[in-house]
Amino acid sequence: MSALKQRIDSLLIEPGCATNQAKNDKARKAGCKKPLTPGAAAGGCAFDGAKIALQPIVDVAHLVHGPIACEGNSWDSRHVYSSGAQTYRTGFTTDMGEFDVVYGGEKRLYRAIKEIAETVKPPAIFVYQTCLPAMIGDDIDAVCQAASTRFGLPVIPVNAPGFAGSKNLGNKLGGEALLDHVVGTMEPEFTTDCDINLIGEYNVVGELWQVKPLFDALGIRVLASFCGDARYRDIAGAHRAKAAIMLCSQALINIARKMDERYGIPFFEGSFYGIADMSDCLRRISALLVEQGAPADLPARAEALIAREEARAWARLESYKARLKGKRVLLFTGGVKSWSVVSALREVGMEIVGTSMRKSTAHDREKVVEIMGTDAHMFDELPPREMYRMLKESKADVMLSGGRSQFVALKAKTPWVEINQERHHAYAGYDGIVNLVAEIDKALHNPIWAQVKTPAPWDLQEGADEGESAFADQELRHG
Structure with missing residues (x-):
């Protein structure tokens, strides 16, 4: 069984998934296997899902190994913002063609990695597998390992070809790449008793920056965000967080569960949308951090902040x-x-x-x-x-x-x-x-809606003309 198939099968029986939790043992072992229908990937394939999940890591180079259309269709599909580095905004691709289909694209991939390492000099390079190189058998894991050794920087394979499944599966495959190759590989410069991870927060149009000041006011540090406005070092040192908030269980439940299992980082699912839900998040993360050794007065300070912000809102x-x-x-x-x-x-x-x-x-x-x-x-x-x-x-x-x-x-x-x-x-x-x-x-x-719903003058005139004609006909019939 191929490594990709094993990985997909493991994700289909994800024990943290609410759907799997509701199944009996036999159904859970069978997984969430459902045959894909033609056009099922129109709303986003597995590659698209992995790219969406990981591209908000702003200081790394995201290299798409495949035809240029794959990069063109996925690049900048979300308005995810950065507070610093802009490397993630550059679209890197190997631009595979017919020649590569015949002779393989591994050498082209290695040359692309070499060029990025020497000219861009990012802290890491993420290499995304797409349908074409996966079907012809390009071994991106081996190429990435060789390139990492040669150029002295992490080269991370993201094995999520589009035909593997839906965008949601791709989100999880992207998360698996972080768990396998990034998380736990570096230590943060320092830690506190109030370090947290945000899982499933992508900083769409700067939303992370609307909630981060609230955590800052409580002395809670966002150690890593998966992956909005993230840096490679943030993700690599995320294993030292004390607690986590999961903001999208459908996309990255595997990251939250496995980091809890491997590093003892408890988590809960919350939402930053709405006054009540934002307040609930602040209360729950404060209580969870106290259980992990944070100052005992943290919940009280959270209540004071909530009261002030709710009144203002x-x-x-x-x-x-x-x-x-x-x-x-x-x-x-x-x-x-x-x-x-x-x-x-x-x-x-x-x-x-x-x-x-x-x-x-x-x-x-x-x-x-x-x-x-x-x-x-x-x-x-x-x-x-x-x-x-x-x-x-x-x-x-x-x-x-x-x-x-x-x-x-x-x-x-x-x-x-x-x-x-x-x-x-x-x-x-x-x-x-x-x-x-x-x-x-x-x-x-x-006011445009009132205008577009008002009949056009010529429609009103036609209606009036028809009414006058009907009245005249009625007068003629009754003499």
């Missing part, structure tokens, strides 16, 4: 509550946002008419039921035709979704707000909920 939201109270929202997202955003919107008096449960775990479903009091608003699939009908019949006043669904809302002449990875506004933390509510308010009260 509610004061800023007060002007929106009257304008948004009772407005109906259709939420088409997935994962942790299926419940965390629901909680945030209900805090300002908005009504949720539906929330999708794509890529959501059993825990996510339980959270939605806990918040909503019912599962009537949850749906697993919402075809574009049904989505259009709901919006056209005015069952929702605004839709929150990813960019691929925006055209359904625009066709239905309904306000739409970007909530997924392509967004340009940060929605995390206390400041983030204010940003989200402000964007919804701007969308709902934009």
